Amino acid sequence: MVSLMAALAVAGLAGYIDGRTRLWRDLSIAIPGFRSKIWFDRLIANNDVSFYNRFEEQCLQRPHNIALIFEGHSYTWKNLELESNRLAHWYQSKGIQPKDRVAMYMVNSPLFIISWLALLKIKAVPAFINNQLNGSVLLHSLKTAQGQLLIFDYELVEPLCESVEAIRELGYEIYTITPKEHVQGRFDDGDETIRFFGFVEWRQFGTGGFPKETRKDVVMNDPAALIFTSGTTGFPKAAVMDHGRCTPIVGIGQSWVSGSTVVLSRKFSTLTFWKEVREQEVTLIQYIGELCRYLLVAPKHPLDKENKVRMIYGNGMRPDIWQKFQDRFGIHDIFECFTMSEATGALFNRTGGDDGAGAVGFRGPITRAFQPALRLVKVDFDTEELVKDENGYCIECAPGETGELITLADNKTNLTRFVGYFNQPKMSNAKLIQNAFERDDQFMRTGDLLYRTKDHFWYFADRAGDTFRWKGENVSTAEVADTLGHLEEIAACTVYGVTIPGQDGRAGMVAIVLKESSSSSSSSSTPPTTTTMTRDASVEVEPARGGIRVDEKALEAFMERLGQHARKRLPSYAIPRFVRICGQDLEMTGTFKNKKIELKKEGFDLRLVNERLFWWTPQGRYQPFRETEHGLIQAGRARL
Structure with a gap:
């Protein structure tokens, strides 16, 4: 009886401590982070950091498993490998060398992924151009990328027609990746003499591969892609997604690391989303907040909870729909993250109930010790200047006080490296502040306003400035x-x-x-x-x-x-x-x-x-x- 009472007392004390400190939640974030660090360190030691190598590992382990499903068609890992080999040879035939940039002005499709793979395996860099851009903004993005080729889907031809001469002046050769038989006869009533683009005729090339040894000189900071972000001011900025940053991200990155299948759609539709989730037996959904809201306001369906989804992962889930979404669709876990394309840190919050619902991150004592690089500091909301103390250092916000999130930008460690924007050094430097908390330190301003609570949850408040x-x-x-x-x-x-x-x-x-x-x-x-x-x-x-x-x-x-x-x-x-x-x-x-x-x-x-x-x-x-x-x-x- 004494032993039973003692056990109950210990259990009660453990529950009380966990309730106050949320120890297990803290460990659930810190332990995977620590494991990732060990894994990355091993990749670096073995000169094995190329993002493409993660895909290649899956091809060797499960060549005939399904890697991608798109509009009812399935693609095995081997399918994608062989097709991307062909396209890589075509790129090389056009003179593309390691570190050259190729602008991809494309929509969601397997060809987008195949093109990315093709460029990665020859150590070239795709520049992902937002397919909603046109005019001067499109030209600015192409100028920033300083690419050799512009590859586009034919359905996006009209914005290019308007700017074709300016694009040529930037030095681009223009090719459509849409098959020739789908284009001929559709461009200017078939008048080939005024066609301004060529065709990516890649299927005639061989499927020979590219040995892993050829990518041993790829380092963590090398770009695996350029992603154009609207940022806080002015024209789009080309955020460098290096090989280290691409590898752990959700979607394609997680698939190439874990061997999971990606179900891809050309466009998001509330009418077909859950139907496809059920048909393909999807277990994990990547979201942005808007996606979840659209699904929630769509008419209810008797099969709303008939799915195998165990978790949704993404960013931007509004607090006011968080639990409504879970309840309606029977989703057990929401894993919210908060970061930026160019950021040097991230916040994570995984919750299955109302504890922490709406928070963009959780940072208990263990997580803070492992990842001390994120700080919330006071800012003047009118001038947008950081508030300093009498010694000229930033002032951290108290719980409940809204401030700007800044992250350590120290290139001495892989976890806090700052790569910045490609070909835009002034914009990169504008994001940095020195001597934030001590002499010679360096942090990155995110431009995001957040606040934290006494129980270690962090919440998004707003964007700083006018953006x-x-x-x-x-x-x-x-x-x-x-x-x-x-x-x-x-x-x-x-x-x-x-x-x-x-x-x-x-x-x-x-x-x-x-x-x-x-x-x-x-x-x-x-x-x-x-x-x-x-x-x-x-x-x-x-x-x-x-x-x-x-x-x-x-x-x-x-x-x-x-x-x-x-x-x-x-x-x-x-x-x-x-x-x-x-x-x-x-x-x-x-x-x-x-x-x-x-x-x-x-x-x-x-x-x-x-x-x-x-x-x-x-x-x-x-x-x-x-x-x-x-x-x-x-x-x-x-x-x-």
């Missing part, structure tokens, strides 16, 4: 404002993000001041008037200097041009969902930020805004925004 996230992408307000500002009718504009009920991130909104000649009736001979741009019509009030008279037909025509311009020049996720036509100049002085803050607060709230509002309809054009549309959005029934 906001929409549709899983970072949107630069400066870039959007610059693009829209090229319209002749616009005198001034400012772009900001506004919160949408039930939506992840923030939707873009632009406040526009029109030039008088663009908004007034040219036939009017009456004195200028101050015009209050109400939601229903222009209401003239007493004359005032600088006022304008709005012509409804002229405004309608302008909104049509604005929509066409945005659709042509901006990625779909960056097109402002709301437009506010202002009847007076925007403040462009030192108080400009305050004005912008007020615009954000007012958003599209019809109780606060007494100026004309428009919204981006599901049909892809701007239409007046009134009470009916406002009600649809508030009820979560509008598609933005």
Whole structure:
């Protein structure tokens, strides 16, 4: 009896300690991290760090197992190896050498993966160009990559047609990877004389492999891919995904490490997602927060819980849908991570219940000791400058206090190495701060605002500055404002993000001041008037200097041009969902930020805004925004 009572007491004490310290949760994060470090150290010691080598190991272990499923078709590890060998020989026939860059402007397909494999095995570097980019942003990305070839899917031909001469001036040879028989007769009514691209005719090449010994000189910091991120300001930046960073990531990286099968779709669809999950007996889903929200708001189905998914892994799961998603689809574990393409650290939080739901990471004492490189520091939210103490060092935030996440950028260790952006040294250096906590240390600013609780959970708060996230992408307000500002009718504009009920991130909104000649009736001979741009019509009030008279037909025509311009020049996720036509100049002085803050607060709230509002309809054009549309959005029934 004494022994039983003692055992119960020990068990009770252990439970109490775990409840206070969450020891087991701490260990569940620290132990895999420690094992990964040992594994990486062994790879480095054996000159075996090439990301391609992980794929090759699976080919040797399970050549006839299924590696990839796409639109009902299955590809074994051996299939992918032989096909990528052919394509690698084609790349070499075009003069591609180790460390050369090849721009890939492609959609989701097995060919994307085969192309990546082909380049990896010959030590060349793919530059993944966002397939939603066009115009000057596309050209900027290609210029940054400094590639030799541009490989594209034919369905993306139109944006290239618009910029083909500029692309050629950058030194690119242009080829479509779409089979010739699928293209011939579709380009300019079959007029081959004006076709500006060649064909990747790779299937005629042999399947001979590339020995592992040829990749022994690959080091951890060598790029395995360039991934273009919108970042915090300006044009896209080319984040270097080196061989060490690619290897442990989810999706393809995890598949090549573990031998698991990847089920890939061309595009995400709520109509087919769970059907495919059930048919393919998927056990792990990679997500972004938007994906989960779309699935949750889709109509309920009797088979919602009929799946074999044991865990979902990703980033951006909103706290307000976290447990709703688990309950509806019967998902036991959510493994949320938080990092950046160029970051030197990451946060992880795996939970199966309400303990830690909504947190982007957990960092108990053991995890902090193993990975001390992440800090939350005080920041001035108006100036975006880090707050320093009397000695000039950063000040760490207390529990519950929001601050900016910074990560140690020390190239002395593989875990904290900072590679930065390819071919953009100024932007790379701009992310770094020295002497953060002691003399000669170096940290990277993430631009993300987080807070932590006393029980060691970390939560995302917001993006620092004006950049906001929409549709899983970072949107630069400066870039959007610059693009829209090229319209002749616009005198001034400012772009900001506004919160949408039930939506992840923030939707873009632009406040526009029109030039008088663009908004007034040219036939009017009456004195200028101050015009209050109400939601229903222009209401003239007493004359005032600088006022304008709005012509409804002229405004309608302008909104049509604005929509066409945005659709042509901006990625779909960056097109402002709301437009506010202002009847007076925007403040462009030192108080400009305050004005912008007020615009954000007012958003599209019809109780606060007494100026004309428009919204981006599901049909892809701007239409007046009134009470009916406002009600649809508030009820979560509008598609933005």
